[in-house]
Amino acid sequence: MSVLYPRLLPAETDRLFRMLHKVPPGAHENVAATHSQRAVFAASGGQRVSRGDLERLRRSILSVAAEHNFPNTPNIAQRNEFDRRTARVLYEQSRMAPGEAAQRQVWAFLSLVLLPDVSVWRWPARSDGRYVADRFKGTDLTRHVFARLWTRAHVLRDPEQEDPYELLPVLGEADLDHIMARRVGLAGSPALVRALVRAHRDDSVAEDGQTSREMLRQMLARVLRLTAFVDVDAASEAELVQLVRGVRADVRRALSS
Amino acid sequence: MIVRAWPYRRPQERVYAEAWRLGSDAMGDLLPHGLPHWDCNTDVTMSRLIQIDVNGVEEDCGLPADVLFRLSVRCWPSTSLIRRTLFSERFRACGGKTAVELTVTATGEELGGRLIVETLLELGEQLPYTDPFVAWRPGSVLWSDQVGVHLEGAAGLLPVAPVSFREAGLPERSAWYVSMDGGDWQQAAMGSLLVLLNTDNAAVRKAMEAERTGSIAPTPLWAFLEVDIVTDLVGRALDDDAFAESEIADGDVDGGEELTMAGLVRALIRTYLARPAESLDDSINRLRDERRRDPSRFRAYVHAGIGFPREVLT
Numbered sequence: 001m002s003v004l005y006p007r008l009l010p011a012e013t014d015r016l017f018r019m020l021h022k023v024p025p026g027a028h029e030n031v032a033a034t035h036s037q038r039a040v041f042a043a044s045g046g047q048r049v050s051r052g053d054l055e056r057l058r059r060s061i062l063s064v065a066a067e068h069n070f071p072n073t074p075n076i077a078q079r080n081e082f083d084r085r086t087a088r089v090l091y092e093q094s095r096m097a098p099g100e101a102a103q104r105q106v107w108a109f110l111s112l113v114l115l116p117d118v119s120v121w122r123w124p125a126r127s128d129g130r131y132v133a134d135r136f137k138g139t140d141l142t143r144h145v146f147a148r149l150w151t152r153a154h155v156l157r158d159p160e161q162e163d164p165y166e167l168l169p170v171l172g173e174a175d176l177d178h179i180m181a182r183r184v185g186l187a188g189s190p191a192l193v194r195a196l197v198r199a200h201r202d203d204s205v206a207e208d209g210q211t212s213r214e215m216l217r218q219m220l221a222r223v224l225r226l227t228a229f230v231d232v233d234a235a236s237e238a239e240l241v242q243l244v245r246g247v248r249a250d251v252r253r254a255l256s257s
Numbered sequence: 258m259i260v261r262a263w264p265y266r267r268p269q270e271r272v273y274a275e276a277w278r279l280g281s282d283a284m285g286d287l288l289p290h291g292l293p294h295w296d297c298n299t300d301v302t303m304s305r306l307i308q309i310d311v312n313g314v315e316e317d318c319g320l321p322a323d324v325l326f327r328l329s330v331r332c333w334p335s336t337s338l339i340r341r342t343l344f345s346e347r348f349r350a351c352g353g354k355t356a357v358e359l360t361v362t363a364t365g366e367e368l369g370g371r372l373i374v375e376t377l378l379e380l381g382e383q384l385p386y387t388d389p390f391v392a393w394r395p396g397s398v399l400w401s402d403q404v405g406v407h408l409e410g411a412a413g414l415l416p417v418a419p420v421s422f423r424e425a426g427l428p429e430r431s432a433w434y435v436s437m438d439g440g441d442w443q444q445a446a447m448g449s450l451l452v453l454l455n456t457d458n459a460a461v462r463k464a465m466e467a468e469r470t471g472s473i474a475p476t477p478l479w480a481f482l483e484v485d486i487v488t489d490l491v492g493r494a495l496d497d498d499a500f501a502e503s504e505i506a507d508g509d510v511d512g513g514e515e516l517t518m519a520g521l522v523r524a525l526i527r528t529y530l531a532r533p534a535e536s537l538d539d540s541i542n543r544l545r546d547e548r549r550r551d552p553s554r555f556r557a558y559v560h561a562g563i564g565f566p567r568e569v570l571t
Binding site: 002007010011037097103105151155189226234235 | 264329
């Protein structure tokens with residue numbers, strides 16, 4: 001049975017986001033909670049997550065954060081490693097069904113009620129003292145502090161592999177964002193994304209001044225054009241590998257010429 | 258309007274697809290526009306018959322005889338946009354025409370919002386590239402059609418949550434609260450709107466029980482709620498200059514993309530408030546003027562459009 005998570009009401013999401021700015025740095029732990037009176041569950045369709053499960057999820061993510069310099073300012077490597085580890089923890093431990101994970105108010109609850117301290121640590125305020133709303137409110141699930149990690153784990157996870165999450169560390173933040181933001185053409189097809197990431201991992205050597213990132217960007221642009229008239233969803237894994245390798249070879253030739 | 262220019266020839270009226278039916282019986286009830294009793298524990302099974310004039314497709318598309326085709330069905334919810342292939346089978350022309358009875362099931366816990374189901378006839382194998390206007394890549398889409406089913410949170414189906422108003426800090430004796438995000442009309446309607454039903458209110462509890470079991474006479478409460486939602490949502494949009502700007506930017510409501518708040522308001526105006534032969538822009542301008550001049554008259558238009566109080570009378 002699916003696990004249902006609390007959905008933070010929109011007005012409360014706005015209020016708590018405004019409140020974030022009033023809490024002194026380092027004190028956001030004091031406003032963390034496993035319950036909000038302004039959060040509701042879906043009327044039916046699953047089992048409501050218990051406060052104990054929410055507390056355990058909070059502790060797990062806090063523990064990952066602590067290993068990566070929480071509550072002190074993390075460097076880029078620590079942030080990236082936190083994201084990879086948390087994606088896995090969140091996906092495994094939350095047992096959230098894809099339908100529930102597509103509810104942005106669920107993510108607003110996680111960032112603003114359950115884990116505000118970790119959220120502001122991972123996405124601190126800008127130089128003007130403002131937090132970026134997308135990272136907290138769930139207005140864009142590909143940018144939310146936790147929703148984007150769950151989605152990455154969901155799309156990149158391959159249960160056939162010894163380590164189902166082996167593809168999570170392959171791409172950096174910017175490159176993964178580049179794929180996940182193209183939800184309709186690319187990220188909507190997990191098998192295609194896995195084929196793209198594998199191809200990049202197995203053939204990422206730069207040649208003739210071609211940067212690895214440029215190769216990836218060009219490959220994504222070409223595959224995106226193909227998906228306008230080619231159905232990649234029904235393709236077998238072997239067909240996808242062949243398609244992606246072919247496109248990658250074309251890109252390499254184009255960049256060399 | 259978007260017109261897709263295909264890089265290869267496609268068949269003309271060679272695929273005859275019957276409408277999707279709900280359940281596994283291809284002669285059963287037609288797939289409705291919405292499934293009001295759906296929740297994420299409910300899988301959606303549907304079926305249809307398809308006849309393909311395979312030789313005709315080969316001829317129209319310039320494909321060689323006995324080429325391999327693939328028939329597939331994929332679906333995705335408007336919420337996650339993650340696609341799932343529900344059916345896929347390769348076949349060759351055998352006797353010129355082929356008929357297939359498709360039965361597919363979409364898993365409930367992967368769904369939400371609006372479910373889009375697409376049936377595709379594709380090239381099933383790679384061909385040598387000989388003619389620039391003939392499909393050669395495996396998976397090249399030769400024919401397709403799409404249907405959409407509202408499961409929750411779009412058009413007339415809004416997300417509803419029962420909640421104790423006493424615990425939620427809302428007025429204890431009220432019946433419901435239509436919770437809306439303000440300001441950004443380009444936000445997805447799904448998630449921006451939530452109708453909270455007060456479980457502390459005995460009449461609401463009774464009406465919810467009647468809805469759940471279908472065992473008690475219909476209640477007028479839901480008709481009142483419908484009026485409240487349309488009046489609040491459309492009224493708020495008409496009062497907001499940002500909505501006027503969003504009217505141009507908003508996409509097609511039925512385009513398969515996530516429905517925005519602006520799209521939902523426009524759909525409500527088209528459904529309930531537009532006059533015959535009146536354009537949407539004219540309806541919006543008329544209603545905006547009417548609301549500024551006389552809000553009560555605007556509410557009367559909503560009553561008239563919805564047919565309120567039809568449930569009270571039945």
